[in-house]
Amino acid sequence: MIKTWNGVRRIAFIPVWNNQVDFEPPANWTELIQARAFYDPDAASGLDLSLQRYLQIMSSGRAHIEGAVFPVVEASDDDTMGAALNSLPSNHGYDLAVAVLPHSTGPHRGGFAWMGGAAVNGVSDFARVAMFDDRELGRTQNIGVWAMEVLHIVTYFGDLYNVSPQLNRFDVMACGCGTHPSAHTKSHIGWLSSNAIKVHPLGKTKNYTLHAVSLFQPAPSWRATAVRIESKNGPGHFLVECRLTIDEYDGSSAVSQGIVSEGVIVYEVQGETEVYLKTPTALRAGEKFEDESEDLIISVTESAANGFVIQVKSKGKNRCVQLFEQIKSIKLSLEVENDFFRRKQLIAELARTQEKYRALHCLVLENPATEVVLTSAVASLSEPQKKSEDVEQPTKSKCDKKNKV
Structure with missing residues (x-):
C-alpha cells in the first residue's frame, strides 16, 4: 500500500564498508554523508546537491528529512545492511535507515530497498546506497539513486523500470537519475493537489493548458499539471503532462542528467507501477x-x-454517461425486485456505482449548476416488506436530459 509523504521523516544514515573487498574509507566519510543528505553545495556551480534539497523541490516543499549520521561500521562480509542496522544503539528511536557504502561497484553494492518486512534492531524499512560510483571514490553517486531508495522505504512506491517501454528519465522511479517524478508518481505519494490532474470527459473535445511538472505546485487554477483520459478498452487510463528543462533537475546539470527531450509526453497507466511511455x-x-x-x-x-496548450479529442463513449445509465438500470431493477437479499445487493451496487460517478467529477464536468439526485432513500432500505413504490425516484434535471439515451 502506497503511503503519502507530507512532512518530516527521520532517517538514520549509517556509513558501512566491507573490510574483505573495500579499501578503508576516507577519514571525512561521515562529513561527506552528512553533506550529501542535508546540504551539499557544488564548488563549481553553487547548486545544492543534497537529498534534502531534491526532496523539497520535487515535493514543492511538502517533504523533508531529518536525522543523524552514525559512526562508521566495519563489516566482515557482504551483509553490509545487516551490519549497519545491528550497529545502532538499542535506544536509537528510528524506523527508517539508510546504509551508505563507499562505492557501488561489485555485487551487493547497488541501490536497494527493503520495505514492509520484519524489523531488524527496531528498524522496519531500510535501504542501501553508495557515496561514490567508482572504487577510486572520485565519481559521486547520482542523488537520484538516493532519492529512489528513500522514496521506496518512506512511501512503498515501487520501481517503474520493469515494463517496456518505460518512462526512463521522465521519472526518477524509472531511471534512478536526478529528474522529477512524473505526475503519476507525484500524485500517488501526495505531492500534487487533488485538482492538479484534470479528468477529460470521454466523447468530447477540450483544450487544456499544461503546467510543467517541474514547476512549483500547485498549478494556477486555470491550468492542469496533467490530464487524465480513461481508457475505452480497459481498466487503465492515459496521462498527459508537460516536461521542460527549466530547473537543475529536469535540465542537465551537476545534480542531474536531465530529461531526454522537452515537450508533452503521453503515457498509459495500467497499474501503480505498470506505466508505459x-x-x-x-x-x-x-x-x-x-x-x-x-x-x-x-x-x-x-x-x-x-507549458503547452493541448487539445484532447476522444470519440469514445463518455464514462459519465455509462455510469449514469448503470445507475438508472440498477434503480429499475430495484423497482421490481421483492427479494430482500437481492435488494440489499442492488443497494450496495448502486452505492458503488454512485461513488465512481462522483469520483470522476461527472456532475461537475456535465453541468456544475445542476446535480442528479441519486436516491439517498434507497440506501436506507432495510425491511424485506418494502415495496417498489417506497423507493423515491430521482428528480429530473438538465443533467438527466443531457444523459438520456
Missing part, C-alpha cells in the same frame, strides 16, 4: 499522439508560458 520523444507544438483503438487524438496546439 507512448511518446519516447516529447511532443512539441504542431505534433500529436493518436491511438486509433481508443479513438483518441492528443494534439499540441501551441506553446504557453512554461
